[in-house]
Amino acid sequence: MSSQSLKVQIIQKAWQDEAFKQQLLADPKTAIKDAFGVELPDDINLTAVAEEDKHFYLVLPPNPEDAASADGDVELVW
Structure with missing residues (x-):
């Protein structure tokens, strides 16, 4: 994966690939897994919307204070 954050890569791909954008809006976890090989944990919910x-x-x-005390150890470079 390049030095750009995953979020930037997803946005750029959605701008360039209408089929990916539609899949991202309909089923973001599958779209990200298929396009980038990144599988988000089952306990992570993700909603994609288009402005x-x-x-x-x-x-x-x-809130970072809440995140620091939350259970779970999910580290995503977002």
């Missing part, structure tokens, strides 16, 4: 010209999403990440 539009006048419809945007603001995603609030978990």
Whole structure:
């Protein structure tokens, strides 16, 4: 995998490959596994959405203090 984060690679591929984009929107875990060989754990939920010209999403990440005390040891380079 290149030095770019997985998130950047996924976005770039979705911009370039409409079939991948549609699969990503429908079944993101399978799309990522098929395209990048990265299998996300079963306990990780992932939703992919596409912003539009006048419809945007603001995603609030978990509070780092909460993440530090959470169970599980998932390390993803996102």
